[in-house]
Amino acid sequence: MADLSINCAGIKSPNPFWVASGPPANTGYQAERAFDAGWGGVVWKTIGDPIVNVSSRYSALNLGQSRMVGFNNIELISDRSPETNFREIAEVKKRWPNHAVIASLMVDTRERWHEFVKRSEDAGADGIELNFGCPHGMCERGMGSAVGQRPEVAETIVGWVMEVAKIPVLTKLTPNITDVTYAARAAKRAKSNGISLINTINSITQVNLDNFCPEPFVAGKSSHGGYCGPAVKPIALNMVQSCAADPEVQLPISGIGGITTWRDAAEFIALGSTSVQVCTAIMHYGFRIVEDMCEGLSDYLDSKGMKSVNELIGKAVPTLQKWETLDLHYKRIASINYDKCIGCNLCYIACEDGAHQAIALINPNGHGLGPGRVPGKPIPEIKEHECVGCNLCSLVCPVDDCITMVSVDTKRAKMSWSDYQAKVSRGEMKPIPPHP
Amino acid sequence: MPISPRLDAATAAANLADYKPAYNAQEALIEANRCIFCFDAPCIQACPTGIDIPSFIKKIATGNPTGAARAILSANILGASCARVCPTQVLCEGACVVLDREGDPVKIGRLQRYATDYVTEKKISVLKAPAKKSGKRIAIIGGGPAGLGCAAELAQLGHSPVVFEKKSQAGGLNTYGIAYYKMAPQVSLDEVEMIKSLGVEFRCGAEVGKDIIVAQLEKDFDVIFVAVGLSGSPKLGIPGEDLPEVVDALKFIEEIHSNPLHQVAVGERVAVIGGGNTAIDAVTQAKRLGARDAAIVYRRAQSDMSAYEFEQELAGTDGARFMFNVVPVEVLSSGGHVTGLKLARTASTNGKLQILPGTEFVEPFDMVIKAIGEEKQAGLLKKLFPGLELDSRGVVVRNADTGQTNLPKVFTGGDCANGGREVVNAVAEGKKAARGIHAMFANEKISGPVQASRLGVKGAPPIGSGFDKPIRVPELEEEYFKNGGK
Numbered sequence: 001m002a003d004l005s006i007n008c009a010g011i012k013s014p015n016p017f018w019v020a021s022g023p024p025a026n027t028g029y030q031a032e033r034a035f036d037a038g039w040g041g042v043v044w045k046t047i048g049d050p051i052v053n054v055s056s057r058y059s060a061l062n063l064g065q066s067r068m069v070g071f072n073n074i075e076l077i078s079d080r081s082p083e084t085n086f087r088e089i090a091e092v093k094k095r096w097p098n099h100a101v102i103a104s105l106m107v108d109t110r111e112r113w114h115e116f117v118k119r120s121e122d123a124g125a126d127g128i129e130l131n132f133g134c135p136h137g138m139c140e141r142g143m144g145s146a147v148g149q150r151p152e153v154a155e156t157i158v159g160w161v162m163e164v165a166k167i168p169v170l171t172k173l174t175p176n177i178t179d180v181t182y183a184a185r186a187a188k189r190a191k192s193n194g195i196s197l198i199n200t201i202n203s204i205t206q207v208n209l210d211n212f213c214p215e216p217f218v219a220g221k222s223s224h225g226g227y228c229g230p231a232v233k234p235i236a237l238n239m240v241q242s243c244a245a246d247p248e249v250q251l252p253i254s255g256i257g258g259i260t261t262w263r264d265a266a267e268f269i270a271l272g273s274t275s276v277q278v279c280t281a282i283m284h285y286g287f288r289i290v291e292d293m294c295e296g297l298s299d300y301l302d303s304k305g306m307k308s309v310n311e312l313i314g315k316a317v318p319t320l321q322k323w324e325t326l327d328l329h330y331k332r333i334a335s336i337n338y339d340k341c342i343g344c345n346l347c348y349i350a351c352e353d354g355a356h357q358a359i360a361l362i363n364p365n366g367h368g369l370g371p372g373r374v375p376g377k378p379i380p381e382i383k384e385h386e387c388v389g390c391n392l393c394s395l396v397c398p399v400d401d402c403i404t405m406v407s408v409d410t411k412r413a414k415m416s417w418s419d420y421q422a423k424v425s426r427g428e429m430k431p432i433p434p435h436p
Numbered sequence: 437m438p439i440s441p442r443l444d445a446a447t448a449a450a451n452l453a454d455y456k457p458a459y460n461a462q463e464a465l466i467e468a469n470r471c472i473f474c475f476d477a478p479c480i481q482a483c484p485t486g487i488d489i490p491s492f493i494k495k496i497a498t499g500n501p502t503g504a505a506r507a508i509l510s511a512n513i514l515g516a517s518c519a520r521v522c523p524t525q526v527l528c529e530g531a532c533v534v535l536d537r538e539g540d541p542v543k544i545g546r547l548q549r550y551a552t553d554y555v556t557e558k559k560i561s562v563l564k565a566p567a568k569k570s571g572k573r574i575a576i577i578g579g580g581p582a583g584l585g586c587a588a589e590l591a592q593l594g595h596s597p598v599v600f601e602k603k604s605q606a607g608g609l610n611t612y613g614i615a616y617y618k619m620a621p622q623v624s625l626d627e628v629e630m631i632k633s634l635g636v637e638f639r640c641g642a643e644v645g646k647d648i649i650v651a652q653l654e655k656d657f658d659v660i661f662v663a664v665g666l667s668g669s670p671k672l673g674i675p676g677e678d679l680p681e682v683v684d685a686l687k688f689i690e691e692i693h694s695n696p697l698h699q700v701a702v703g704e705r706v707a708v709i710g711g712g713n714t715a716i717d718a719v720t721q722a723k724r725l726g727a728r729d730a731a732i733v734y735r736r737a738q739s740d741m742s743a744y745e746f747e748q749e750l751a752g753t754d755g756a757r758f759m760f761n762v763v764p765v766e767v768l769s770s771g772g773h774v775t776g777l778k779l780a781r782t783a784s785t786n787g788k789l790q791i792l793p794g795t796e797f798v799e800p801f802d803m804v805i806k807a808i809g810e811e812k813q814a815g816l817l818k819k820l821f822p823g824l825e826l827d828s829r830g831v832v833v834r835n836a837d838t839g840q841t842n843l844p845k846v847f848t849g850g851d852c853a854n855g856g857r858e859v860v861n862a863v864a865e866g867k868k869a870a871r872g873i874h875a876m877f878a879n880e881k882i883s884g885p886v887q888a889s890r891l892g893v894k895g896a897p898p899i900g901s902g903f904d905k906p907i908r909v910p911e912l913e914e915e916y917f918k919n920g921g922k
Contacts, residue, residue, distance in 0.1 A: 064469040064497065342536035349475035361476070377478055398472045399537055 002301035003308040004294060006040070008274040009194030009252040010168035011127040013040035013100035016269065016297075016309055017290050020256055020277035021046055021104035021129060021172075024287070026078065028088030031101065035092075037287035038294055041100030042092075043196075043277060046077035046131045047085045047116065048106040048143075059205040059215035059225060070232065071280045072203045072225030074216055076137045077106050082116070086123040093124035102170070106131040106143050110160045117165050127167050129254075130158065130192075132183070133174040133199020135226050145199065148174035151186035158190035170254055173197040173239075175232075180239040184249045195243060196254035196277065198236045200226025229280040233258030237271055244272025244317045260289075262296030269309065270316035328420060329412040332389040332405045334358075334382045340402035341379065347393035347403060348380045358386035359393060437773055439681055439701045439803050442726030448697035451724040455617040455750075456520075456546060464550040468497035471542045474533055479544060482531035484864035485512035485585075489528055493547055504551035506562040513563075513588035514581055514627055514863045516556060517610045519549035520619040522860050525746055556626050565591045565634045572877050575600060575657040577644045577820075580608020581859045582663035582850025584631055585866025586839075586873075591634040593874045598657070599636060602643035608665060610859060612690040615717040617724065621693045650820050654845070659873050661839075662824075662832065662848040663866065664817070666810035666856055672709070676767025681774040685710070685718040685807035692721060703803025705729040707777050708756075709764060710807030711741035716748065718805045719756040727803075731757035733764060735782050735789060759799075763791060767804055776800040813852050821846060831855045838872025839865060847873055 004015040018041035019025045019034045026045040034042050053076055061070035078085055086103075093101050103120035105128055107113055120128050132154050134144030147153050158171055171187035173180055175198040184195050202224050204214045214222040236257020243249050255273030259265050260281040268276045281289055297309065306312055336347070351359040361378035382393075394403040415423070423429045443451065459467065471493040479489040488507050495504035508515035524530070524545040532541035555562055572595045576583045579601030587597040605611050607624035614624075632638060642648055653660055669684045671677060681703060692700050706722040708715050711734040722730040732751065734741060737760050741748060751758075759779070766778040781795035812830030825833040825842040832841055832848045839847040849865030851857065875881065 065466055342533035343478060344472050344474040344533045345476050346472065346474065377481060378476060 002298050002306055003310075004040075004298060004301075006274050006309060008168075008254055009127070009170060011041070011100050011102060011170075011275075012098075013126075013275065014098060015040035015294055016265065016273075016275045017041070017293050018043055018100065018102070018254065018275050018277045019282060019287075020279035021102075021131065022279040022283075023073075023075065024279060024282040025104075026080070028092050031088070031092045032095065034282075034287045034290075035096045035099050038290045039099075039287065041102060041126075041275065043102040043104050043129050044078075044085060044089060044125075046104040046106045046134070047082050047120075048077050048138075049112075050081055051076040051079055051137075053079050054218045056216040056218065060229070061205045061231060068280065068284050069230055070203075070205060070227060071229035071283070072200065072205050072216075072227045074136050074218075074223045074225045077131070077134070082119065086119050089120070089123040089125055093126075100126045102127040102129050104129040104131050104172070106134070106138060108141075108143060113157065113160045114164050117161055121165075121167055125167060127170060127193075128161070128165060129170045129172050129196055130161060131172055131199070132157070133172045133197075135174060135176050135200055135202045136224055145174040145176050148172075148183055148199070149177055151182045154183055155186040155190045158187050158192045162191045168193040170194045170196045172199055172256075173243075174199045175201050175235060175239055175257075179242075181242055181246045181249060184243045184246065184251070188249050188251055192251065194252035194254065194274075195249070196256055197243065198232070198239050198257045200228045201232055201235065203227030228258065230258045230260055230264075233264060237267060240268060240273055241271040241317060241320055244314055245320065260284075262293045262300065265293060266297055266300055266312065267316075269312045270314070271320075272314045272317050274310075274313055324417040326416060327414045328417060329410050329415050330407070331410050332407045333384055333387040334389070334391075334393050335404050335406045336380060336382060337402050337404070338379070340399050342399055342402075343377060343379060344398060345378070345380055346396045346398065350392050350396045355390055355392045356386060356388050358383045358388065437802060439703045441699050441701055442704070443698055445696065445698040448700075448725060451726075452616040452692075452697055452721070454620075458553060459546055459550045464496055464501075464547060467543050467547055468493045470534060471497070472534065478531035478533060479528040479542075482527045483512075484527070484858075484860045485518075485867065486864075487511040487515070487528075487548075489544055492551060493542065493544070496547055496551055501551050501554040502560055502562060504547075505555040505560075508548055508551055509555075509563055509630075512860070512863055513585055513631060513867075514610065514859065515548055516552035516623050516627055517581075517614075517619055518860045518863065519545050519552055520623065521610070521614050521858075523744055523746075523858060526744065527858075527860070556630075561630070561633060563588075563592060563630075563634060566594045568594060569596060570594045570877065572596065572659070573598065573657045574659045574661055574873060575644075575653040576661045576663065577653075578608065578663035578665060578850070578852075579603075579606030579628070579638065579640065580663060580665050580850060581610055581862035582665075582853075582866040582869075583608070583661065584627065585863035586661045586663065586847075586849060586870045587636040587866075588631045588634055589867045589870030590873065591631070591636050593870065595874070595877070597636050597661075599638045600642045600644050600648065600653075601638065601640045602646075604641050606638050606640055609686075612693050613686050614693075615689070615721055616692050616697070617720070645816070645820050658845070659876070660846050661866075661869055661873070662817070662821070662841075662846060662852060663850040663862070664813050665851040667813050667816065668810060669806045669808055670811050672764065672806060672808070674764055674766055676769055676774070679767055679769050679772070679774050679804075681802060682767055682804045682806065685714045685805050686810070688718055688805050689714075689721065692725070697725070700725055702727050703774075703801065705801045706803045706805060707731055707733050707764075707799070707801040708805045708807055709733045710809070711736065711743060712807060712809065713743045713747050714809075715805075715807035716743045716751045718807050719751050720754045722803070722805065723754045723756055729757065729801075730755075731759050731799075731801075733759045733762055733777070733779065735761065735763040736784060737761060740784075763789075764804075765791075765796060768798065774802050774804055777804060810851075810856060812855070817852065829855055835872070837868065838875065839869025840872055840876070844876075 006016045021043040031042045057075040058073045060068040063069040103125040105116045132148035138144035139146040171192040207214045240255045253273045254275045255268035256277040259278045265276045348359045359380050362381045397403040473490045477490045492504040492507040528544045529541040535541035574597040576599045579599045590597045606628045610624035611621045702725040706727045708719040719730045761782045762779045764777045768776040781792045814830030832853045834841050839849045847869045849869045850862035
């Protein structure tokens with residue numbers, strides 16, 4: 001059993017799985033249920049001056065029969081009083097001294113920030129997360145993403161917090177920017193102990209085509225909601241890796257964005273996260289999902305011979321490089337396993353209409369075809385000389401391991417775009433002719 | 437004792453209710469999302485009418501059931517009944533690639549029913565005939581699936597077909613001869629209404645040769661389409677065959693379709709003679725109407741039965757008995773009513789059936805249903821069209837692509853031309869003949885229909901690509917699907 005315990009910017013927890021700041025982390029009752037289920041930490045739903053919410057608040061993107069592939073909300077920060085929240089944090093901490101409770105905060109003035117940091121510490125919180133990310137509602141009042149989108153403002157406020165903070169501080173970043181590293185660097189300059197990302201993305205999930213009002217519906221109107229759930233994972237991974245790889249940032253990261261399984265978590269960790277935070281998956285399935293997350297991650301680490309989750313942190317960060325460093329002489333082509341092919345020909349039409357016209361449909365005679373095939377029905381064949389190795393056919397193929405991408409030896413030494421440009425400029429080679 | 441109805445109305449209705457109930461909207465969505473939207477899909481090729489199945493299923497999945505019904509009905513006007521009665525296991529679903537992937541095909545038949553029911557229930561008309569008519573009139577003899585397929589296609593091509601049907605209602609076996617738990621007659625009657633709305637005229641209760649002579653049709657119409665199907669069961673040729681409780685399977689099924697279910701008489705112990713799908717329909721319905729004992733009596737072995745395996749299984753779950761390698765030699769009676777069957781055992785050597793002497797025994801039955809196939813219509817056809825060429829089996833010889841017979845203005849399709857196949861084959865042949873007739877009117881050469889999902893292939897299909905083959909390859913298909921697509 002690999003050691004799952006972590007220390008993220010000074011916040012220790014028995015495993016890297018934290019409940020993210022959101023509806024599942026709204027009360028002491030929920031925090032205790034989460035710890036009971038096996039979560040390592042809880043980032044409390046953002047505490048600030050009490051707000052008033054609307055009804056309804058959530059909406060989703062479904063895909064076929066898959067529900068909540070994407071999810072959004074227009075709910076604001078905690079609608080409970082700071083007194084209640086801090087009292088419950090203290091109660092939870094008393095019962096769960098070894099689990100992490102992080103107070104997420106959002107206020108406006110320097111004095112209020114000082115006050116809330118102190119109250120968090122008095123309640124016994126293990127750390128503080130600064131909510132600079134909420135893209136709906138609070139930003140209209142100059143808070144949330146309105147802060148995160150302006151690195152100089154973020155830097156000032158992190159500075160206010162760090163003037164008084166005695167416990168670790170994570171600055172939570174908004175993805176609603178062009179380059180997340182600017183805000184991350186601002187947090188670093190202001191001496192934040194770590195960063196957490198991503199917060200939710202500005203979104204409209206769906207438009208009701210009868211009343212022409214997007215969801216969530218509030219008396220005939222809606223508002224831009226914060227998008228999250230499995231659909232945002234690729235965006236989150238990209239931003240996490242960007243921060244992890246940035247030489248000016250170099251801060252511990254708590255990764256957030258669509259994490260649903262141990263596998264998602266492992267990918268966030270491999271791209272530089274120390275802890276990971278989960279919200280939408282809990283809203284979908286409940287706290288119980290953490291059991292498989294812990295077991296799956298532990299088994300995975302064992303299978304890789306890693307004794308601690310710390311060995312996984314950042315392992316995939318260096319493999320992501322600028323495009324200009326990629327080897328232009330590397331080649332892979334598609335290969336069809338006819339024993340597995342079921343004859344749907346999606347690969348053919350995808351390549352023909354959507355890519356590079358490198359798959360032919362040929363007479364099936366002579367190919368050992370499986371059962372259920374109509375005689376004479378054409379089957380796909382890779383035109384190897386035309387195949388650019390784009391992966392599309394293997395992505396659309398509905399059968400596991402039927403179309404695989406096989407590396408071919410081009411017998412040419414590695415040459416990146418940068419190498420190529422240098423060689424051409426030095427007159428060592430002629431420009432490669434364009435594709436006909 | 438004469439036989440009588442055995443069940444109350446509620447029990448009879450419950451026993452004969454849909455054995456594959458309709459999908460609700462969510463069930464249909466879940467199933468539709470299982471389809472992987474193949475290109476050049478095998479299911480299309482396995483459908484005799486060439487319905488663009490992946491397209492219609494995709495439309496269900498996108499929340500467009502009306503479009504789905506349009507895709508279905510434009511290829512197969514009897515899409516609603518075929519959804520229920522097609523042996524999908526050996527046609528579209530037998531070719532479904534999802535079957536290859538996970539052992540369970542997309543339930544194409546039930547999805548087709550969902551889409552066609554949707555427009556029927558909501559009274560949405562998805563097809564229309566052109567306002568401009570060609571002025572060509574076609575007499576269609578027989579209002580069964582082939583006749584309806586031909587009439588609907590002709591109407592959509594701008595011609596004016598008139599269907600002559602000797603029964604009081606059109607639809608043929610779809611209205612009168614399908615196991616009730618597969619399809620209630622109303623489905624077929626709704627289809628007839630839809631075809632009427634395309635401008636097809638129906639003359640029901642008009643028997644050609646009796647109520648109207650062929651010479652008159654030849655005078656009044658440009659073309660005649662012959663779709664007279666098959667005739668009744670042949671004689672068993674054994675004593676007692678004329679007793680009142682000895683009935684044709686199709687007559688028995690027609691009774692079920694023409695009367696309230698709880699008023700259909702059925703024996704307490706029913707023998708069904710035959711080994712085909714109709715025998716199964718008869719034995720299951722006898723059982724469901726309250727027969728205590730119902731047995732298939734078949735002269736050969738189980739492996740020789742022409743009934744589909746899944747049909748045999750259904751009879752088994754309905755509690756029917758199977759008696760193999762026995763042949764009836766006499767229907768026994770007392771007081772003018774059936775009391776049993778005298779049976780003899782048979783043996784088959786080199787495919788030749790022999791009755792084994794001295795093996796006779798008696799089984800008590802009070803009803804005997806004959807399901808020993810239908811006779812060809814050679815007699816009727818010769819009477820109506822003395823010059824019409826028939827083959828040795830007594831079926832009409834015709835051009836496979838156009839349905840044209842040796843008489844240039846007489847076309848044919850369906851059971852009288854194929855010897856007896858599925859409803860879907862009859863519709864397909866009716867449609868094909870309509871295109872043949874249309875081509876003749878236009879003085880064009882007939883070309884095969886283009887499969888929708890193949891559109892978009894550039895230029896002429898390359899030789900050897902597979903696209904140079906016709907969509908349907910009947911001879912391969914027969915070989916292929918003979919064993920359930922294995």
